[in-house]
Amino acid sequence: MIISGKAKVAGVMGWPVGHSRSPRLHGFWLDKYGIDGAYVPLSVPPERAAEAIRALPALGLRGCNVTVPHKEIAAATVDHLDESARGVGAVNTIVVREDGSLEGRNTDGFGFVENLRAGAPGWRADAGPAVVVGAGGAARGVIAAILDAGAPEVWLVNRTRERADALAADLAATLGPKTRVFDWVSRETILAEAALLVNTTTQGMAGQPPLDLDLRHLPASAVVTDIVYTPLVTPLLAAAAERGHRTVDGIGMLLHQARPGFAAWFGVEPEVTEELKVFVLGS
Numbered sequence: 001m002i003i004s005g006k007a008k009v010a011g012v013m014g015w016p017v018g019h020s021r022s023p024r025l026h027g028f029w030l031d032k033y034g035i036d037g038a039y040v041p042l043s044v045p046p047e048r049a050a051e052a053i054r055a056l057p058a059l060g061l062r063g064c065n066v067t068v069p070h071k072e073i074a075a076a077t078v079d080h081l082d083e084s085a086r087g088v089g090a091v092n093t094i095v096v097r098e099d100g101s102l103e104g105r106n107t108d109g110f111g112f113v114e115n116l117r118a119g120a121p122g123w124r125a126d127a128g129p130a131v132v133v134g135a136g137g138a139a140r141g142v143i144a145a146i147l148d149a150g151a152p153e154v155w156l157v158n159r160t161r162e163r164a165d166a167l168a169a170d171l172a173a174t175l176g177p178k179t180r181v182f183d184w185v186s187r188e189t190i191l192a193e194a195a196l197l198v199n200t201t202t203q204g205m206a207g208q209p210p211l212d213l214d215l216r217h218l219p220a221s222a223v224v225t226d227i228v229y230t231p232l233v234t235p236l237l238a239a240a241a242e243r244g245h246r247t248v249d250g251i252g253m254l255l256h257q258a259r260p261g262f263a264a265w266f267g268v269e270p271e272v273t274e275e276l277k278v279f280v281l282g283s
């Protein structure tokens with residue numbers, strides 16, 4: 001697509017940023033909707049991230065996505081944080097407002113829940129406790145989103161218990177004491193009560209061993225999802241499908257988290273389709 005001098009410009013800021021699929025994703029939508037706009041990779045080292053974010057309005061950019069390792073510095077740099085960003089202390093979407101000020105949002109949780117709703121129609125957050133495995137950066141947004149969607153409790157297990165305790169205490173400050181931590185050795189027995197099981201660890205990713213988790217106690221009605229999407233069907237999802245569970249793969253979270261940013265920067269509510277998914281995975 002050829003752009004004009006009036007093109008609306010946004011991008012993704014990260015370090016490194018070369019692996020990001022966001023330019024491909026937004027590029028697909030720009031093309032599909034015939035928008036005079038561009039979405040570019042912004043390769044910014046950590047020591048220049050705050051400076052680069054503050055320069056967005058001066059450069060006339062509509063905003064940008066923010067990826068690793070800049071999500072926290074973005075939260076500290078923008079002028080306004082919406083509720084989602086304040087809750088997790090990290091920003092993945094920046095919108096330059098009309099007055100030139102910077103608004104930080106976090107749409108990862110939205111993406112996670114929308115992906116579940118699309119992939120497991122009829123899924124209800126209030127069906128019972130959700131078991132979340134892993135307490136790294138990704139877990140924080142996922143837990144906040146599940147509780148926000150109405151889950152009564154999140155049961156959190158992590159190989160290193162202290163990290164789970166710290167995350168649960170942190171989340172309790174904004175979301176109430178709804179995250180219960182269990183020991184790693186209990187991770188299989190607690191599945192007996194779970195309505196949803198989420199892997200937020202790196203286990204199961206290409207080049208990593210599968211997540212060490214036997215699903216024998218999980219009720220048949222439970223939905224299983226993984227935030228890992230390389231491969232699309234992780235060993236965990238394959239085992240769950242084999243047992244007859246409804247499974248939701250991780251790529252949809254990436255696709256859905258992109259929707260609010262695209263709408264804010266380019267003025268069109270974009271659609272997540274099978275064609276988009278195939279295109280983004282094809283990079």
Ligand code: ATR
Pocket residue numbers: 133134135136137138139158159160163200201202203
């Ligand atoms: P991110 O912040 O991107 O989520 P991370 O902070 O490295 O990444 O977190 C990775 C998650 O995978 C952590 O929950 C980690 O558990 P620890 O806190 O015990 O490190 C989990 N993880 C990594 N390797 C694991 C393994 N072999 N078995 C179980 N969990 C593992």
